[in-house]
Amino acid sequence: MPVVFSTSSTITGGAATVNGFNLYQTYFVVSSAANVIQVSYTVGGAAHTATGATAFYVATFGHAGIEIVGDNLTANNLLTSICVYGTDTEGLM
Secondary structure: OEEEEEOOOOOOOOOOEEOOEEOOOOEEEEEEEOOEEEEEOOOOOOOEOOOOOOOOEEEEOOOOOOOOOOOOOOOOOOOOOOOOOOOOOOOOO
């Protein structure tokens, strides 16, 4: 699941770091247990370790059933627009 970190309950953007994490940058949850999450820079990547213990907010966007990721680590990596019809991403059907 993609998440971002913020120092306020409103995601407003900006450039800063807390505990070694870049605020408002997308990270990916690698594991979650006992109210603790581990995140990585990439889907399925190695966990990134926090460098401090300052409290901050975690926010998620979108639906867990669909993840579309484009990274800019290679020049040939493209993300194009798509349309998906007739899906039940919220489990309401």
